[in-house]
Amino acid sequence: MTAPLLEVCNVTMRFGGIVANRNVNFSVEKGAITALIGPNGAGKTTMFNCITGFYRASEGNILLHGENGAQDIGELIARPITGGSHLATRAGIARTFQNIRLFREMSVVENLLVAQHRQTANNLLSGVFSTPAYRRAEREAVDRAYYWLERMHLAEDANRLAGELPYGRQRRLEIARAMCTSPKLICLDEPAAGLNPAETRELSEVLQILRADHDLTVLVIEHDMGLVMRISNHIVVLDHGEVISNGTPGHVANDPAVIAAYLGVSEEEVQ
Numbered sequence: 001m002t003a004p005l006l007e008v009c010n011v012t013m014r015f016g017g018i019v020a021n022r023n024v025n026f027s028v029e030k031g032a033i034t035a036l037i038g039p040n041g042a043g044k045t046t047m048f049n050c051i052t053g054f055y056r057a058s059e060g061n062i063l064l065h066g067e068n069g070a071q072d073i074g075e076l077i078a079r080p081i082t083g084g085s086h087l088a089t090r091a092g093i094a095r096t097f098q099n100i101r102l103f104r105e106m107s108v109v110e111n112l113l114v115a116q117h118r119q120t121a122n123n124l125l126s127g128v129f130s131t132p133a134y135r136r137a138e139r140e141a142v143d144r145a146y147y148w149l150e151r152m153h154l155a156e157d158a159n160r161l162a163g164e165l166p167y168g169r170q171r172r173l174e175i176a177r178a179m180c181t182s183p184k185l186i187c188l189d190e191p192a193a194g195l196n197p198a199e200t201r202e203l204s205e206v207l208q209i210l211r212a213d214h215d216l217t218v219l220v221i222e223h224d225m226g227l228v229m230r231i232s233n234h235i236v237v238l239d240h241g242e243v244i245s246n247g248t249p250g251h252v253a254n255d256p257a258v259i260a261a262y263l264g265v266s267e268e269e270v271q
Contacts, residue, residue, distance in 0.1 A: 011060035053088025092184030104163030
C-alpha cells in the first residue's frame with residue numbers, strides 16, 4: 001500500500017454550536033485520485049476548507065507528508081503574524097473552486113504567471129536592475145505557463161482574455177493555474193459543475209493523463225457520480241459531517257449506508 005500524502009486525523013469543525021464535521025478520519029495516497037462525496041450539506045466543503053487552510057479545524061490534525069516529515073496544516077495557518085491560508089499553498093496544496101475564480105480581464109497566460117508569484121518573487125533591487133537570477137526566474141515562469149497550457153489543450157488561447165473563454169476551458173485554465181504552483185496535492189471543488197457531457201469526458205481524460213504522467217495526487221469533491229466512478233482510486237463518503245463509508249469505488253457503490261444516505265431511506269430498507 002502506498003504511503004499517504006495527506007492524513008485527516010480526528011477532525012471536528014464547529015461554528016458556534018453547529019458541528020459541520022465530526023471526528024473525520026481518512027487519508028489520501030500519493031499518486032491517487034481520492035473523491036470526497038456525500039449529499040448536500042454533508043460537510044464536504046467545510047472539510048475542503050480545513051484541508052486547504054481556509055479554516056482551522058476545531059479539533060484534530062491535518063498532516064501533509066513530505067521529504068522533511070509531516071506538516072500540520074492547522075498549525076501552519078495559525079502562526080502568529082505570519083500565519084494564513086497562503087502557507088497551505090506554500091506547503092504544496094493547490095485548490096480550485098466550485099465558482100470559477102479567474103482574473104477575467106487578464107490574458108490566459110497572465111493568469112498562470114500570477115499564480116507563480118511565490119516561485120518568481122525576488123527582492124525589489126533584483127527587479128529594478130534585472131539581475132540574471134531575476135531574468136532566469138521570469139523565463140522559467142513563462143516556460144512553465146506554456147507547458148501547462150499545452151498539457152491542458154489551451155495553448156491556442158494563451159493571449160485571449162480569460163473571461164472570453166468558454167466555460168469548459170475556464171475550468172481547465174483553473175486546473176492549469178493550480179498546476180503552475182507545482183503542488184504536492186491538488187484539491188478540485190466540483191470541477192465538472194456546469195460542464196456538458198463532452199466537456200466532462202474531456203476533464204476525466206485530462207485528470208487521468210495528469211495522474212499517469214506526473215504522479216499527480218488529487219482530492220476532488222464532485223456530484224457527478226459517473227465521473228467519480230471513472231477517475232477515482234478511492235472514495236470517502238460524508239453524511240451529516242461524519243464519514244459513513246471509505247474504500248474503493250466498488251465497495252462504496254454497494255455500501256447500504258451510502259445508498260441510504262443518497263436515497264433518504266434507512267439502511268434496513270436498503271437491505
